[in-house]
Amino acid sequence: MYALFQTFVVLTLCGLALAIPAPTKTTPLDKRTISGVTAADCDGFTFTSAQVAAAASAAATHVSRGTTVGSNSYPHVFNNREGFTFNSGCRAPYYEFPLFRSQVYTGGDPSYNRVVIGSVSGSNAAFCDVITHYGASGNNFLQCDNA
Numbered sequence: 001m002y003a004l005f006q007t008f009v010v011l012t013l014c015g016l017a018l019a020i021p022a023p024t025k026t027t028p029l030d031k032r033t034i035s036g037v038t039a040a041d042c043d044g045f046t047f048t049s050a051q052v053a054a055a056a057s058a059a060a061t062h063v064s065r066g067t068t069v070g071s072n073s074y075p076h077v078f079n080n081r082e083g084f085t086f087n088s089g090c091r092a093p094y095y096e097f098p099l100f101r102s103q104v105y106t107g108g109d110p111s112y113n114r115v116v117i118g119s120v121s122g123s124n125a126a127f128c129d130v131i132t133h134y135g136a137s138g139n140n141f142l143q144c145d146n147a
Contacts, residue, residue, distance in 0.1 A: 033124040034060060034117065036087050039147035040130035042113055046147055051101055052130060055115040058104045059097035060125040063117075070107045074098055078116055084143050090118040090128035099130060114141070 034056045039049045059075040061067075068074055075095040080086075086094070095117050098110035112134040119126035131141040 035119075035124075035126050036089060037127040040144045041147040042130060042132040042144035043135055043142075045113070045132075045134070047099060047101060047113070047130060052099065052115055052127065054104050055097055055099045056117050056125065056127050059095055059115060059117050060120060060123060062097075063095055063120050063125070064123045069105065070098070070110060072110060074105065074110065075117070078114075082141055082143075084129065084131070084141075086116065086118065086128035087126070090116075090126040092118055093120075094118045094128055095120070096131070113144075 034053055037049050037053045037056060040047045040052055062069065062075050068076070075097040078094040078096040080092075080094055096114040097117070098105035099113040099115045100111065113130065113132045115130055116128040117125040118128045130144040132144055133139070133141060136142045
């Protein structure tokens, strides 16, 4: 009877040990660093620094995980054909990601506005700028003002 009890205790402890989750190397969003974020004004359509930071953080998360959202696969590389001068500390490759005031983009219509990040290192990145298709010709962008 004692041997049966001892076996039961050992098996129970083994089961508990197996149920303990293994640590992972993902970075929580509150530990992510997006340097240099500012508010933006796209021809009177304004974004707070918190809205810009939320989109930039989502973009950095997708880049670090190798994932995308939406039919245009955001974030995707932004080639800067327009020749914009970005914030200091922001280096290529650049990535563009849709920017909204009310939510973080998860798919669907990306609308006009984008946050651009660069200098991606692991889960960290630099905020480059906010750009918009609104008022630009064709598929080009215009640079928004820092607000």
